[in-house]
Structure formats: C-alpha cells, structure tokens
C-alpha cells in the first residue's frame with residue numbers, strides 16, 4: 001500500500017510524470033541497452049523498441065498503476081498486473097533484473113526532471129516502482145511454480161507444417177528433449193525464440209491452437225514489415241526452436257457468468273484464440289449459446305476456415321456469422337455491423353484481431369448496452385491501454 005508520506009507527492013507529480021514519461025522511457029531503454037546489450041538477446045523484441053510500442057506500454061502501465069493506487073488505496077489493478085506478469089513469465093524474465101530496470105529508469109527520470117527530481121519526489125516514485133515490481137514478482141513466482149518443469153524455455157522440433165488463408169502457416173512442434181510439458185488452457189500463448197538474420201535471438205508470442213497433449217500448434221501470419229515471421233515461415237520439418245511454457249490470462253474461466261451467451265469476434269489471424277475456445281467448449285460438453293462472428297476480406301483469406309467452421313457445427317448451440325469485405329460470400333458484405341447481430345446486454349464477449357477492428361466492435365457493443373467489463377480481448381502486440389481510454 002502506498003505510504004501516507006508518498007501519496008500527496010504522487011498526486012501532485014502524477015501529471016508531470018505522465019506528461020514526461022514518453023520522453024523518459026526511450027532514454028531509459030537507451031541507457032539500459034548500452035549497459036546491458038545481452039538483454040536484447042532472447043528477452044526484448046528489437047522491433048517493439050524500434051516501433052516505440054514497448055516504451056509506450058511501459059509508460060502507460062506505470063501511469064495507470066500510480067493513478068489507480070492513489071484512487072484505490074486498498075487494492076491493485078489486477079488486470080494490468082496479470083497481463084504484464086504473464087508476458088514477463090513467457091519471456092523467462094528473472095526477478096534479479098528488477099533492480100536493473102529500476103537503476104536505468106530512475107537515472108533517466110533524474111536526467112529528464114533536473115532540479116524537479118528532489119529527494120522526496122524520487123523516493124515517492126521509487127515506492128511506486130517497487131510496489132508494482134513486488135506485485136509482479138509475486139505473480140511471476142506463482143506462475144513459474146505452477147509449471148510442470150523448472151525451465152523457462154525448452155527445445156521443440158517442427159513435426160508438421162501447413163499453409164492456410166492468406167500467408168498463414170500452421171506449425172506443429174514436439175519436444176526435442178525430455179522436459180515435461182505443462183498443459184495449456186485454451187486461449188494461452190507461448191513465446192517462441194528463434195534467431196534473427198544477424199543471429200540475435202528474438203522472442204515472439206503465438207496463441208496455442210488445439211493439439212495433442214504432447215504437441216504445441218500455432219498459426220503464424222506473415223508480417224511483411226516484421227523481423228521474425230519470415231524466419232518462422234521458413235521453418236521446415238525437423239528444425240528446432242526454443243518454446244516457453246504456456247502463459248496468458250485470456251481464458252474462458254473466471255470471466256463473466258459461465259452460462260451467459262458467448263460472442264467470439266475475430267478478424268484475420270485473430271481466429272487463433274477463438275479456435276481454442278471452441279475446442280474447449282466442445283470438449284467440456286458446453287450447452288452455452290455461442291455466436292462466432294468472423295470478419296475477413298474473402299473466404300480464401302480466412303485462416304483455418306475449415307477447422308473453425310467444423311468446430312462451430314459441433315457445438316449444440318453454436319452459430320457462425322461472417323462479414324466478408326471484398327465479396328458476397330459471407331452472411332454480410334462489408335465490415336462487422338453490430339446492428340445485424342442483436343447482441344444481448346448480458347453477453348460475454350471476446351475480441352481478437354487488428355486494433356481498429358477491436359476498437360470499432362468494442363465501442364459499438366458498449367453503445368448497444370453491453371457493459372465494458374463483459375468485453376475481453378487479446379492484443380497481438382504490447383497493450384498500450386488504448387482500449388481502456
């Protein structure tokens with residue numbers, strides 16, 4: 001809990017820090033990577049740094065955390081902490097690195113604020129940092145302790161490779177050593193570490209598709225401007241990569257009422273968590289009303305179309321509604337139009353797809369009376385808290 005001494009200082013300086021953090025974080029990363037270039041090898045994504053999404057996500061989370069604990073002195077923003085801790089754990093982050101981030105972040109804060117970085121301001125923000133760090137460390141310890149093994153990554157070999165949709169490759173992996181595998185929950189993801197063209201090890205996250213228990217299966221959309229998907233697309237049977245244990249808190253359990261009507265909205269490669277949810281609903285014999293809404297350009301660009309439609313057909317109360325932008329082959333032509341769906345206010349909703357798609361569907365649902373807390377989503381990149389605003 002934030003001390004009474006620090007609270008007024010945080011309240012008074014929150015607008016300044018929130019305003020300056022966008023300048024502070026790039027300087028912090030520059031300082032940290034100059035001193036610790038090894039952190040870029042297998043832990044941080046070089047592209048997230050170049051694109052600036054990771055500095056924004058970190059900046060966003062510190063400001064969100066500080067304002068939350070000022071407003072709610074007796075609790076923490078669990079949703080924010082959980083998402084970050086799962087991401088950290090999938091990357092194998094070790095708790096000994098928290099002082100590293102602290103050192104370079106606070107050097108950057110002192111450099112940016114100059115005389116305004118008085119001892120009491122630095123002490124109050126150090127308290128916020130360590131409150132957040134200790135909360136993350138606690139969740140991360142629990143996540144590591146719940147695995148079937150004590151490694152962060154293990155070698156896996158490609159045993160199958162299929163192409164689907166528009167530039168999407170589905171890869172199946174099996175362990176390449178004796179490390180026991182943790183059973184994944186539907187909706188969880190793994191980090192896969194492969195070497196970039198210059199040999200630097202780079203991690204990326206992929207949602208797990210349904211598979212046999214001794215396998216990991218993923219669907220990877222080629223990003224023509226990205227660094228690692230072209231390399232992952234080039235993997236062939238027998239190639240070995242490092243894969244983390246499964247993490248991620250976007251699962252079907254623990255979210256909303258278990259028998260409320262379920263709406264799964266996907267676009268493009270956003271099908272991956274939905275396919276896992278559908279498989280879990282079938283395996284658990286669910287009697288829920290499930291409406292799957294998929295948006296794509298055309299039928300042939302829709303990744304894993306046969307698998308997804310077959311799963312919906314197996315559900316006792318499943319329905320599929322499609323919106324195709326470029327042709328008349330869907331139920332509707334054009335972008336998703338909530339008015340066509342009659343979503344009830346008590347629905348539980350999951351969204352996954354490009355950010356503009358999720359923002360559009362989410363605000364239309366909120367306008368239609370679905371409470372924001374019943375709308376869950378997975379962002380295939382650092383969460384910049386944009387949907388929360």
Ligand code: FAD
Pocket residue numbers: 045047048050051189204205206207208218219220221222223225226227228229230248269272273378379380381382
């Ligand atoms: P990156 O190299 O990471 O580049 C991404 C973007 O960064 C590029 O489009 C470009 O705009 C920008 N960029 C890259 N280099 C530069 C540069 N030098 N300067 C400026 N900007 C640059 N993806 C899937 O396909 N399937 C999934 O099931 C899936 N699940 C995910 C689950 C989670 C929880 C998360 C977080 C992500 C998931 N992703 C998934 C996304 C995946 O992790 C990768 O982000 C994606 O595959 C792109 O990887 P990449 O290395 O090709 O692109």
Ligand code: HEM
Pocket residue numbers: 039043044045046048049054057058061062083084087088091093097098099100101129132133136381382383384
């Ligand atoms: C990702 C916050 C400590 C390494 C993130 C994200 C946030 C965050 C918000 C983005 C999560 C998302 O995907 O939405 C924090 C906070 C910390 C902290 C508040 C301290 C209190 C650390 C430490 C390290 C670290 C100590 C290691 C040195 C990473 C990495 C990522 C990440 C590698 C993934 C980013 C990428 O893809 O490049 N963190 N973090 N973090 N964090 Fe942290």
